[in-house]
Amino acid sequence: MLADGTTVRIRPAAAADHDAVLRLYEGMSPEHQRLRFFAVSHRSAEQAAARVSGRRVPGGAATTRAEGNGYLALLAEHEGHLVGIAEYETAHIEPGDTEPVTADIALAVDDHWHHRGIGTLLLEHLVSAARVAGITAFTADALTENHAVLRVFADLGLRTTRRFEGPEVRCVVHLTETDTYLTSTENRGRTADVASLRPLLRPESVVVIGAGRKPGSVGRAVLRNLCTGGFTGRLFAVNPHAATVFGVHTHPDVASLPQVPELAVLAVPAAQVPTIAEECGKLGVASIVAVSAGLGPAQARALLDTCRTHGMRLVGPNCLGLANTEADVRMDATFAAAHPRPGTAGVAVQSGGVGIAVLSGLARLDLGVSSFVSLGDKYDVSGNDLLQWWECDGRTDLAILHLESFGNPRAFARTARRVNRRMPVLTVDAGRTEAGRAAAASHTSAAATPTMTRQALFTQAGIIATRSVAELLETAAFLHSQPLPAGSRVAVVTNAGGAGVLTADACVEAGLSLPPLGADLVDDVLAVLPHGATATNPVDATAAVSEEELRACVRLLSASGRVDAILVALVPTAVASATGDMLVRSLTHAPDRRRERPVAAVLLDQDLPVKLLPAEEGTVPAYTDPQAAARALAHAAKRARWLSRPPGTADDPEGIEQARGRAVVEGFLDRHPEGGWLNPRECGELLDAYGIPQIPWAWAESEDDAVLAAERLRGASGLVVLKAHWPGLLHKSQEHALHLDLRGDSQVRAAYRDFEVRFGHLMTGVTVQPLAPRGVELFAGVVQDEIFGPLVLFGHGGTATEVLADHAARLAPLTDHDVHDLITSPRCAPLLFGGDGGGPVDLEGVEQLLLRLSRLACDLPQLAEADLNPVLARPDRVTALDVRVRLLPRQAQDPYLRQLRQLR
Structure with missing residues (x-):
């Protein structure tokens, strides 16, 4: 969404876009052409359009990018018309180059679409793509008089440097992610979001489509509530079979309405919803509430595509409706039995039944609501949208949510954390008793239940999570x-x-x-x-x-x-x-x-x-x-x-070799495109890249290799440990795939032969380690949730990890507060602080371990799960004794990129 709430579609450019790009450039005024190309020239426009499409300019040099160059052009369209373009191109990159990668960028916006945020939005998407490609900075040349583009760079939220060279200025935009950039994008997103919701929650005109005469019909109930609730705007109804309903003059169809309403309430059979929505979009309706239920997958996609194409915000389908009790609005577009009582609580629910219960409870308490939205199937408008509306509406001082799903939990968490500083945010933690995921392959996946993930989100965002509607109302009071x-x-x-x-x-x-x-x-x-x-x-x-x-x-x-x-x-x-x-x-x-x-x-x-x-x-x-x-x-x-507590900080640990870790992941997925478990050597390489300490170990694929490794690794105790390995082995103790307390060559040989006899058809080798000293056994791990992102778990380790289930969890990236909570929340926490009389363990080492795991998970979305168990914590050090890592071929997703939700 743009700054005024208008919706645009952003997509990569293709060869077929040549003519549209050329029309965009040629349609610019001479002054804007001069600012873009430093001259007014038809040939410059042709060359720019050819570069986007990869064509050759007649009589000119080839415009196809040289092999190895990085190029991306993004287009912004409104209802199929090109309104803006942004592109970057890197210099030729030689294999083995280690210098930071920069890219030249260019930006152009249709003359009629200036000052609406198109250029900034395109740059945000370009920044996100560039970071995935490893680009560290954008460079751009502009005329010093091009104040508009210089302001776009300056206001982006990223560190920008300028060098003036006569009439031109060289800008360098550094792409290193900072909280300032996230805050800037959030502020722009909030402005756009609130603007887009105004026709939905403060409409000056409403039409009810499907307002029937039959008592008990949903459309009739919605129209009745609008009439009896005292809606202050103009009210229309569509019904081809009646002249009036509740005294409201009806019209046979959408096209015959005397003016374009800002909000349309659709109470028609599911099969008609996409068609009616398309008629509303063509007429210019700004927002839709679809109370209709029962849409199939194809109808759902058609409805959302129509809303996106025409820039309409959508509540529902399958919802109770919405209401705004402001004195100058007084809109009750629900089919609830009673009008919501005016007040200061903002309410958003997915379940209509829960919504009625909450409204009734707030009325009994004489609290009332500022605005109420039944989100239903939540194709578009979400809890995140409503939080931002309540943050800015000047009335709401209490936010109440009942959400059964989250579209973008990390963006939601940042919004909720910010809003929570201004007003309490309450929710009902629904679905706590679901069986959860099937017992997964590793300790980490088995421990990470959906309930634990939701609770981590609520805790970090400061959301008050109650266990029932009754408890929510008690707390609200x-x-x-x-x-x-x-x-x-x-x-x-x-x-x-x-x-x-x-x-x-x-x-x-x-x-x-x-x-x-x-x-x-x-x-x-x-x-x-x-x-x-x-x-x-x-x-x-x-x-x-x-x-x-x-x-x-x-x-x-x-x-x-x-x-x-x-x-x-x-x-x-x-x-x-x-x-x-x-x-x-x-x-x-x-x-x-x-x-x-x-x-x-x-x-x-x-x-x-x-x-x-x-x-x-x-x-x-x-x-x-x-x-x-x-x-x-x-x-x-x-x-x-x-x-x-002041907001936490997420400082990066020192000594991270991100490129080295990425190389391990990419190399493995090149050999195993479907993903899988890393072998011990690959696990060790990955942990080394992120500075996660491991006990010394060696890999052996023969009896003699195991003996030599044992001689080299024996510590003061003179004892070593042998662990068998084969692809897919997860629980070594359950499979009896380890031997402890091995002394001397003969015991090492005997242990290796035992593995060969029992696992010879599976085993690919063994790891040899010195026997670890005594200490507190801990568990640390990561699970990459497809919806919530990476979740870091910490708690009691060893063979009893799953039985005791003594774990805490927080969503990455971890702040210093999150790390503190992870360490102090498990029941085993007193052991870390010397509760057993042995003195505190290396707490700084534990903190560093968690921070490095967090960074590992955030850097590498392919990391499906990592399981460090046990982690040995002693007063002098913290060391991982056993590690398992599973990768999947996933692409990086920017959770903070401004974009509207798409149906999965």
Whole structure:
């Protein structure tokens, strides 16, 4: 999408594009031709068009690029018309050249399409392709008066240098990826995204196509909600069999509409959806909501192709619709039974049923929504789009998502991380109980479940992931009404001991703590409570507590600084000095109550799971279940911790030989185009390229070679290890394919012969290693998820890895925060810090191992999985003892490249 939300198609140029490219150049004004070619010349345009198509200019030199040159031309089209071109070409590259590769670039945009971001968008795609090709910098010559192109280079977000030579300037754009470039592309993407969504969420006119007269029809329900909801724009309906529906004049077809509507709601049979969408596109409709369900694959592709061709944004199909409650819009284009209540929560769901439940729950809480979008099958508009809309709409302060799939998780994570700094983002972690992937070949794939991958995404992006819609609403109520706690220390106050015990248990189970209050605070609290009260946390105020006494107790705890939040658990009794309602009023009507600490109530006799009680200052959340209150508070505390951490940094480790690692991968895939497992020597070469330490080892293909290697590798213990190898061997211990504690030549020979007898028809050789010293056995690995990208796993290693399942996971590239979380999250973490009395291991070495694995996975998309198990961690070093790596013939995908989603 361009800066104004217009959609263009970007594709590589082909020989057949010669005439279109020539028309583009010849259609430029003389001034723009001069700026592009440094002269006004028809021949320059012919030569440029010929270069793109590889043709020969009549009477001129051949334009076909010399063998070994790198050339790429990208075209931008709008509805089939060429509107821009960008190209790069490198000099001839000799085999063995080690100098950085640069490429000359050229850029041209149709005169009528200037200042809409075409040139910048083309350059972004050119940068992405150039990086894959190993190009490190772009060079370009321009006239010093060509301010527009110089501004494009300067604003790209990449480091640019200039050298002025008379009337010309030589620009060098360095392609080394920086966070500045990603931030710049995100900002441009957000501008385009929000612009494209305006006709969808703030339309000035809407047409409902398929608005029937039959009660119960979807189109009729949508039109009814638009009418009764008070939509402020113009409203049209298409129905060839009725004159009016709900008082709205109908038209027989799309072409007969008196004006072009900005939004079309399609409520027609699935077979008609592509045709109707094409009619809308030709008319100039800007956006579509397809509530229709049941589209087949061919119909789905036709619908999305039509939307892409005509630049229409699409919600659905198979969705509930959308709504915007802004006072100057008031659009309810859903077929829900009730209008969404106006508010400040942005809601996007894939399931219409979940959407109705969320809307109903928010209405009960009197929260309401700013905008609601039912994404349905999510062909186009996604959760990522809505996050960016809510970030900029000026109304939304709480984002609620229910997503069953992710189109571009890494781009989503960056967006969510940024939006989360401004407002909480909540989701329901759906599908936690699915069986997951079938037990994969290696430890790494077996450990990396879809649930673990999603949870890594949520954790790194700061998204609050709840386990149900009810928990989501409970948490939303707390976040909407209370300040964030500074920590996880909780004081529980109750008028019934049993309720206090239940609430205390719920807090601890949720990861919160109940600290002692301290002698001075205990004395102060007891002084304001009835005789017989206790203040050991939980604070039992007794059934005789009055409204004023309870208010004073809560005030003291809030002002003490000893706790970060207060939960007040109340039950109605017949002996209280005040009624139950009066006790609740001590929390809600306290004009002098300090608000530094969040306060929530647990009312065991409450009729609804969660309520927001009106207070003199805002509202107070009240829960029926202590566990619900504790969960909501724990989510708030987790968000506070996430916000308190500065954004992590992803510094590259030193000594990475990316070209060497790429050569190992390309060499293997040349020999094995279908992919497969690397042999030990290839694994060792790959790890060496990325500076990942390994225990000394040698490869032996005969008994004598094994003996010689053992003599060379014996350490202080004099013992060695032999490991058999053959293609596809993964679990050596299960296959009894290793011998430990071998001393002397005779034992080495006996071990090798045993392998030959048992595995002779399979075995290709053995690895020989010195017996490793004692240490903490760890596991580190990478799985390349086709959707989420590389996932780094870390945890307890050795033969019990799969049984214990003590793993943590984070999506690469890892930041310093991610590395810290990986190291501290597994249950075995205390062992790394000396919890067994042996002193801490080399923690810096563990950090470096994870960072280098992350870089390895990001550099090499062909890396399907890598399994380092065990990794031996000692106080002096960290060493990989056994390594397995599997490659697949995959192409690099730029997860941050601006592009609209395509159906798989």
